[in-house]
Amino acid sequence: MRILVTGGAGYIGGMVALTLLQQGHTVVVYDNLCHSTRALLPAGASFIQGDLADRPQLENLLATGFDGVMHFAALIEAGESMQQPERYFRNNTASSLSLLEAMISTGVHRIVFSSTAAVYGEPDVTPIREDATLRPTNAYGESKLLVEKMLNWMYRVHGLRYASLRYFNVAGAMGGRGEAHEPESHIIPLVLDVALGRRERIKIYGDDYPTPDGTCIRDYIHVEDLAHAHLLAFEALAHKEQLVYNLGNGSGFSVRQVIESARRVTGHPIPVDVVPRRPGDPAVLIASSERIAQELGWKPRHTDLDEIIASAWGWHQVRYQKTA
DSSP: OEEEEETTTSHHHHHHHHHHHHTTOEEEEEEOOSSOOGGGSOTTOEEEEOOTTOHHHHHHHHTTOOSEEEEOOOOOOHHHHTTOHHHHIIIIIIHHHHHHHHHHHHTOOEEEEEOOGGGSOSOSSSSBOTTSOOOOSSHHHHHHHHHHHHHHHHHHHHOOEEEEEEEOEEEOOBTTBOOOOSSOOOHHHHHHHHHTTSSSOEEEEOSOSSSTTSSOEEEEEEHHHHHHHHHHHHHHTTTOSEEEEEEOOSOEEEHHHHHHHHHHHHOOOOOEEEEOOOTTOOSEEOBOOHHHHHHHOOOOSOOOHHHHHHHHHHHHHHHHHHHO
16 A cells, blocks of 8 residues: 655654555655654655645645555644644644645545544543543643544545544654654653763652652553554554544553663663653553454553663664764
C-alpha cells in the first residue's frame, strides 16, 4: 500500500514510517520540519516538505494516489499549550481540518489519527477505558479531542473511515531511532540527559499529588509496540469503519519510579529538584487496552520499565557520541 505519514520525521511518526517500510509498504512523509530535520527521515521514504495548513499542496499530493493516511503532525507540549492555547488550536485542530478536507476532495477515505490520553483529563476511574468521560485539563488535549469530533462527523457525512489511537507516554528506541525533541520536555530523555552529563539535575513538577509517592503516575508504552498497533489499526480499517482505542502497557509508574529505574539502568545518581506543579497535569493516567486486545489481538511486548529505559539509554549514548 502507499501511505502518507504526516509528521513522519518526528519520533513516533518516524517509527511508524520505518515499520511500514519494513512491512513492504510505500511511504511518503509530509512534514514541515519545525521540530525535526531531514536527517531523521526513515531511509526509503519519499519526502515532501510542507505544512498541514496548506490544503492545495495536500490535495495535489493526495491526488497522486494513496491508500490512506497516518496523521502524527502536531504540537505536543501540554504545558506550553496552557501558555499559548491559540497556537495549539490552529496547528493541531485547524490544520487537521485542512488535511481532512484534502482527503475527502481526493477520495482518500482511510486515516489513523495519533490522539492522546490527554482527552480524558483527570479520570474518575483507572485504568481508563475508551468510554470514559472526555474532559481535557489542558489545551493540548482539547485540540486533539476536537480532531476526534471532526473525524466522527466526517465519517457520518462523508464515509471517512478512521482509527483514533489514544496513547499515553511513549518511550524507548528501535531501529536506531529514539526520542529526542527540541526543546525537550519528556521525562525519560531528560533523565537520561542528566546521566549523560548534558544536564545537571532533573525537575519533578509537584510531589503533592494524591499518589503513593506524591508524584504523577503515567502509563509508558514502548514505541515498537505503538508502531505495531498503528499498522493493525490501519489494516482493520479495510473492513471496519470507526475505531477508538487506548494504547498502553496497563501499568503505571510514578515520576520517582522512572527516575529510580534510570538510576538502576545508567548507574548515575541523577539528582532532582522538586518544583511547583504544572497547570493541567492530571495525577494519574493509566490505560486499559482491553478493547484493542480483544478486537485486533494487540498486546504490548515491552512492559518492563527498566527494559524500556534501557533501550532508550542505549540509543541516547550512541546519539551523544555522534554529537559530542
